Amino acid sequence: MQNRVGRSTAVWESLAAREGLEERMVSALHDVAMHRRLRRAHYEQAESLTLQQAQRDLKTLAAAGLLDPVGRIRARHYVEGANFPARVLEVARTPMTLSRPYPDALG
Numbered sequence: 138m139q140n141r142v143g144r145s146t147a148v149w150e151s152l153a154a155r156e157g158l159e160e161r162m163v164s165a166l167h168d169v170a171m172h173r174r175l176r177r178a179h180y181e182q183a184e185s186l187t188l189q190q191a192q193r194d195l196k197t198l199a200a201a202g203l204l205d206p207v208g209r210i211r212a213r214h215y216v217e218g219a220n221f222p223a224r225v226l227e228v229a230r231t232p233m234t235l236s237r238p239y240p241d242a243l244g
Contacts, residue, residue, distance in 0.1 A: 140233045145171060151225045161186065162194055166203060166221070170229040175204075175215045 148170050152163045161184040168175045168183075181191035195215060198204040202220030206213055217226060 144228060144231065144233075148225055148229045151222065151228065155222070159194075162198060165194065165198060165215075166225075169204060169215060169217050169221070170225050173216065174207075177213065177215075 145167070149163065149167050152158070152166050152170070153160070155163075158166070164184055165175055165180050168180070177191050177195055180186070180195065181188060184191070186194070195204065195206075199206055199215070199218065202218045204215040204221070205218040206215055208214060
């Protein structure tokens with residue numbers, strides 16, 4: 138869990154450092170980096186936005202090449218676009234290695 142939180146924090150900080158992005162847009166990009174996709178309805182609800190605000194934000198991010206829309210209107214979701222920061226995706230998708238948190242009780 139600690140590894141997951143650390144990766145999430147690193148992704149958030151990298152995205153927040155980008156110029157010209159509102160915090161709520163950073164949230165959308167964070168979701169795409171960590172979960173590989175984002176639906177408009179989820180973004181709208183998570184950020185307490187109106188339908189029009191969510192649509193405008195996602196359209197802006199898609200126009201900037203940060204997101205790519207996939208699918209038709211009702212089934213549309215967004216994935217990383219050509220201009221999504223590669224370093225952020227690298228951090229978000231680094232495989233996690235588990236270590237044994239407890240020593241062997243038997244030896």
